[in-house]
Amino acid sequence: MSGARRFDLFHSLLSRLTVVVLAAAFLLGAGATHPTTASAMNIQTVKSPGGIEAWLVEERSVPLIAMRFAFDGGNSQDPDGKEGVANFLTAMMDEGAGELKAIEFQERMEEIAMRMSFEDGRDAFYGSFETLTENRDEAVELLRLAINNPRFDADAMERIRGQLLTSLAYAAKDPDRVAAREWFKTAFPNHPYGRPAAGTEESIAKITRDDLENYRRRVFAKDTLKVVVVGDIDAETLGKILDKVFGDLPEKADLNPVPYVEPMKGGALRVIEMPVPQSVATFGLAGIPRKDPDFIPAFVMNHILGGGGFSSRLMEEVREKRGLAYSVYSYLQPYQHTAIFAGGVATKNEEIGQSLEVIRAELERMAKDGPTQEELDNAKSYLIGSYPLRFDTNAKIANQLLGIMQDGLGKDYVEKRNSLIQAVTLEDVKRAAKRILVTDNLITTVVGQPKNLKGRS
Numbered sequence: 423m424s425g426a427r428r429f430d431l432f433h434s435l436l437s438r439l440t441v442v443v444l445a446a447a448f449l450l451g452a453g454a455t456h457p458t459t460a461s462a463m464n465i466q467t468v469k470s471p472g473g474i475e476a477w478l479v480e481e482r483s484v485p486l487i488a489m490r491f492a493f494d495g496g497n498s499q500d501p502d503g504k505e506g507v508a509n510f511l512t513a514m515m516d517e518g519a520g521e522l523k524a525i526e527f528q529e530r531m532e533e534i535a536m537r538m539s540f541e542d543g544r545d546a547f548y549g550s551f552e553t554l555t556e557n558r559d560e561a562v563e564l565l566r567l568a569i570n571n572p573r574f575d576a577d578a579m580e581r582i583r584g585q586l587l588t589s590l591a592y593a594a595k596d597p598d599r600v601a602a603r604e605w606f607k608t609a610f611p612n613h614p615y616g617r618p619a620a621g622t623e624e625s626i627a628k629i630t631r632d633d634l635e636n637y638r639r640r641v642f643a644k645d646t647l648k649v650v651v652v653g654d655i656d657a658e659t660l661g662k663i664l665d666k667v668f669g670d671l672p673e674k675a676d677l678n679p680v681p682y683v684e685p686m687k688g689g690a691l692r693v694i695e696m697p698v699p700q701s702v703a704t705f706g707l708a709g710i711p712r713k714d715p716d717f718i719p720a721f722v723m724n725h726i727l728g729g730g731g732f733s734s735r736l737m738e739e740v741r742e743k744r745g746l747a748y749s750v751y752s753y754l755q756p757y758q759h760t761a762i763f764a765g766g767v768a769t770k771n772e773e774i775g776q777s778l779e780v781i782r783a784e785l786e787r788m789a790k791d792g793p794t795q796e797e798l799d800n801a802k803s804y805l806i807g808s809y810p811l812r813f814d815t816n817a818k819i820a821n822q823l824l825g826i827m828q829d830g831l832g833k834d835y836v837e838k839r840n841s842l843i844q845a846v847t848l849e850d851v852k853r854a855a856k857r858i859l860v861t862d863n864l865i866t867t868v869v870g871q872p873k874n875l876k877g878r879s
Contacts, residue, residue, distance in 0.1 A: 468664070470661040474647065475649075476650065476651055477650045477651070479651075479819055481652055484654065485555040485556065486653050487555060487655050488551070488820045489549075489651045490823075491548070492547065492647075493643065493646050495677055499614075499640065500621075503625060505622060506621015507637050508637060511638065512539075512547075514579065514582055515549075516528060517579075518572070518573035519564070520573075523578075524578045527567075531564060536551075538551050538565060544619070545758040545759070569667055574634050583626060583629070589620070590622070597702035597870060598702050598766070600694055602704050602766075602867075605706060605865060605867045609762070610686070639676075644672070644673055650819075651820065683759060691866050691877045693867075696869050696871070701771050701868055702868070702869045703866055703869075704766050705764065707764075707865070709764075712756040716853060719853065721843075722846045723851045725804070726788075728750065730801065735797075736784055737750055751765050751766060774875060775876060785859045786861055789858075789861075793851055809840055813836075
C-alpha cells in the first residue's frame, strides 16, 4: 500500500472515530447540563394516534433524544424454577432482531451512536434509549425491532448464558451481594421477592428460548407501559414514534398476581460463613408505602439517620466516633407489593458485632427521641437544595419523571416536592420513626467470619 493510500485510510478512520467519540460524548449524559430548572419544566402529556400516552419535555438546545420506559412485571414474574428469566431477557434484547443477527444489530447501533439497554427490577422491566436527532429514524427502527421481534438465536443465547453463569459465580463470592440476596430470602419466604432476582446456576441452565418469548409476550403490553421522553422532539413526532415502537404490542399484560407482603416479623440474625477478612451485614425492617402520608417524613428521617452520607447519625456513631467501619448507610425502598427500610455496614470480622450493636442503638434512639431541630433543619435544607441536581441532563430528567409516573404522583409532583419536604415537622419525623424502627423485627444477614456477634444461633 502506498504512503498516500495509508494516509488517506488513516485520515478516513480517524474522521469516523472522531464522529463516534463526539456522539458518544453527547450521549453519555444524554447531553450537557440542562438549562431548565426542575420547577420550570414544561411536562406535556402526549397521546399517540393509537392511544399510547407518554410524558414529554422538549429540550431543543442539544440535538439528542432520551427515552425511558417500563412495563409492570419485573423479575417477580419469573416462572417458578426459572428464576432469572427477566434478567436473561435484558441481556438478549440487543442480541439481534428482525433480519439482523447479533453482530449486525450491534454494529448498526454503534455506527449511528445509538444507546439502548434494558434492566429488570422487582416490579418492572425497564428500557433506556438515546439517540442523536439526525439518526432518530434509524435508531427508532432498531428499538422497534428489539421490542417486537427479538431473535433469541441459539448461539447468542448460549453466549449470554455463559456470561450470566460467570456473573453468578462471581456474585457467590461477593459478600455484599450474598448478604443482600439472603436478606430478601429471609424477609420474604415463599414470595417472589424472596427469590434470587438473577437466578441460580440451576435455573439459568434450564431457561429456553420459549421461556424468554413467553415472558416477553406476557409482560410487554400497552396497558402497563409507561414512557417518558426528553429532548429534541415535538409532540406530534413523538406520537408517531410511540405507535411505531409500541403499537403492535398486546393491549393487556398477562401478569401473575403478586400478593402484598411485609417482611417477616419477630426479627432474625442469619450468618453465612465466607473466608474473607471483613464481614458484611445487611439489616432491615418493614418500611412505608410511597403514597402513605408518612413517606416524606420517613424520607427525611432516613436522611438524618443513615441516608445523608457523612452527615448521618450512623456514619457519625459507627465511623467517626468509634472507627468501626469505613461505610454505613440506610435507605427506604417502596415496592409495588411491599416497602422496606434497609441498610448495610462492612467492617473487620472482630468489629461487626459492635457495629451492629451501635446501629441497633441508633435506630432505637431515633424511634424514641426523634431528631433535633438542627438535624431536621439541615436535612431539609440539603434535600431541597440538592433536588435540582436530579434534573440537570436529559437522561436524569427522564429517569426522575419515569419514577414519578410509576409511583402515580402526577406531573405536578416536581413542583410540589420541595414544599412537601419543607412542611415536615419534628412531630412528623418522630411519628414516622416510631412506625418504622421497631428493632424487635430487625432482620440481619451477615457474611464473613464474624466474631463477638450477639444473638448468633
